[in-house]
Amino acid sequence: MPVEEDVEFTVPGATLRGKLFRPKSSADTPLSVTVLQAGLGGPAEAMFPMAQGFTDAGLACLIYDHRCTGYSGGEPRQLFDPWQQCRDLRHVITHLTLRDDINADRIGLWGISIGGANSLFTAAMDRRIAAVVSLIPPVSGWSARGLQPSDTMAELDALIPDDRQAQLRGEAAATIRLHGKPEPGKPVMFSDEEGLEFVENMIHGLPSFSNEITVSTLDYLFEMEVRGYAERITAPLLMILASKDTVAPAEEAREMFGRVPEPKELIEYKGQHYEILSNHLPEIVSRSAGWLSRTLNR
Numbered sequence: 001m002p003v004e005e006d007v008e009f010t011v012p013g014a015t016l017r018g019k020l021f022r023p024k025s026s027a028d029t030p031l032s033v034t035v036l037q038a039g040l041g042g043p044a045e046a047m048f049p050m051a052q053g054f055t056d057a058g059l060a061c062l063i064y065d066h067r068c069t070g071y072s073g074g075e076p077r078q079l080f081d082p083w084q085q086c087r088d089l090r091h092v093i094t095h096l097t098l099r100d101d102i103n104a105d106r107i108g109l110w111g112i113s114i115g116g117a118n119s120l121f122t123a124a125m126d127r128r129i130a131a132v133v134s135l136i137p138p139v140s141g142w143s144a145r146g147l148q149p150s151d152t153m154a155e156l157d158a159l160i161p162d163d164r165q166a167q168l169r170g171e172a173a174a175t176i177r178l179h180g181k182p183e184p185g186k187p188v189m190f191s192d193e194e195g196l197e198f199v200e201n202m203i204h205g206l207p208s209f210s211n212e213i214t215v216s217t218l219d220y221l222f223e224m225e226v227r228g229y230a231e232r233i234t235a236p237l238l239m240i241l242a243s244k245d246t247v248a249p250a251e252e253a254r255e256m257f258g259r260v261p262e263p264k265e266l267i268e269y270k271g272q273h274y275e276i277l278s279n280h281l282p283e284i285v286s287r288s289a290g291w292l293s294r295t296l297n298r
Contacts, residue, residue, distance in 0.1 A: 002055035007064070011091040014074040018044045018064025021051040022101070032106035032296040033060040033096060034133075034289075035089065037115025040080055040189070040221075041178040041199075043070040043208040053285035054110075057293040060102060064092065070208040076173035078212050081220040082114060082141075086122050093128055106130050106296040110288060112277070113248060114138060117226045120256075123237070124229035131295040133238045133288045136273055138248035139256045141224035147247065152187050156218055163215040175212040189213060194274040195247070201278075227252060230259035236295050237264040238288060247273035265291070 002021040009016045022031060034054055038047050044065045054061035066085050067074035089109075097104035108131040111119035116137030123132040138144055145153055156176070163174040177188040179199050190196075203209040239257050241250050250268075257266050269276040269284075276284070 002051055002061070007062070009064070009092050009095045011067070011088050014067035014072060014088070016064050016067060016073075016088060016092065017071040018062065019048060019051075021048075021055050021061040021063075023055040023058055023060075030099075030101055030103040031060040032058070032108065032130075032293070033062060033102050034108040034110050034292050034296075035092065035096075036061060036063045037085075037089070037109070037111035037118050039113030039115055040217075041069075041078075041209075041211075041213060042112070042115075043203065043206055045070070045206050045208050046202045050281075050285050053282070054289045054292070056286075057289040058297070059108075059289065059293055062092070062096065065208065069210075076167075076214055076216075078175060078210055078217070079173065079214045079220075080114075080217045082118055082121075082224045083220065086118050086125070089118060089122050090126050093122075093126065097128065104128070108132065108292045108296050110292065111135065111137070113273070114221070116248075117224065120233065120237075121224075121226050121229055123235050124226075124232035127234070129235045131236045131238075131292055132233070133240070133292060135240045135284065135288070136242050136245055136248050136276070137226065137239070137253055139225075139227040139252050140249070141222045143249055143252060144221055147190070148187070152182070156187055156215070159215045160219050167216075174215040176215060176218075178211050178213050180211065189218075190247075192247075192272075192274070194272060194278065198274040198278050227256040230256045231261065233260045238291050239264070239266050240284060240288065241266070241268045242273050242276045243268045243270050245273045 005020045044063045051061045065072040068079040109119035110133040112135045116134035123129040180188045
């Protein structure tokens with residue numbers, strides 16, 4: 001089993017908390033490290049079981065909660081702001097470079113869904129990243145609007161400016177459910193059956209999970225356009241897609257991948273967004289951890 005260390009990182013405006021995992025038999029030499037990022041709403045502790053796949057490959061592995069979520073600080077709770085998460089990630093990378101047990105020249109990123117999009121953007125902007133794995137990334141925030149029926153999207157659009165005014169008056173941030181079945185007057189972000197099953201299996205009983213996001217999260221998700229940064233990604237890239245993905249449209253990710261400079265590799269699994277996670281996640285973790293180990297340690 002990997003060696004676990006509770007970690008805290010002070011970044012502007014918040015304290016981020018998580019765990020650093022290291023191979024039990026690691027030598028005294030500084031280790032290559034991979035930072036893992038979950039999908040929208042996923043708490044860090046839901047990903048802790050994946051850590052052994054990376055430590056078995058000889059890598060240290062960092063998993064932490066984003067600000068405003070899980071065990072990390074920040075308000076309002078359940079706000080997910082991808083651009084802010086990427087800025088925080090760059091601060092976290094700086095913290096890692098100051099550790100004697102981490103090789104600052106061998107830092108990799110690995111992310112699922114919006115975590116994969118965060119990893120792509122951060123790799124495009126930060127030359128300290130030596131390798132990146134992006135799993136089923138939504139590379140266009142604007143296309144995420146297509147997840148909702150037009151009448152529901154109109155309802156959500158109306159909530160966003162109302163929520164901005166309410167927060168300016170000092171009221172609590174408005175929220176919607178993250179996963180569930182839509183009900184009249186109660187919109188939900190994700191409602192497909194495969195997604196509900198996957199999330200239930202991943203987060204069942206985890207105290208750090210909250211099944212809601214702020215309305216302002218939608219505003220911040222819709223403005224994120226990662227595909228505009230494709231040509232800036234110079235670190236080796238492994239992109240893993242679901243061939244029939246409509247949650248994070250596969251055709252948009254393929255187009256972005258085509259513009260990323262070499263070296264790069266594309267792998268596709270047959271199926272939908274959550275389907276490949278339910279059916280292939282252990283294999284994907286093992287396969288991508290091996291790729292990261294080879295890439296970072298060559």
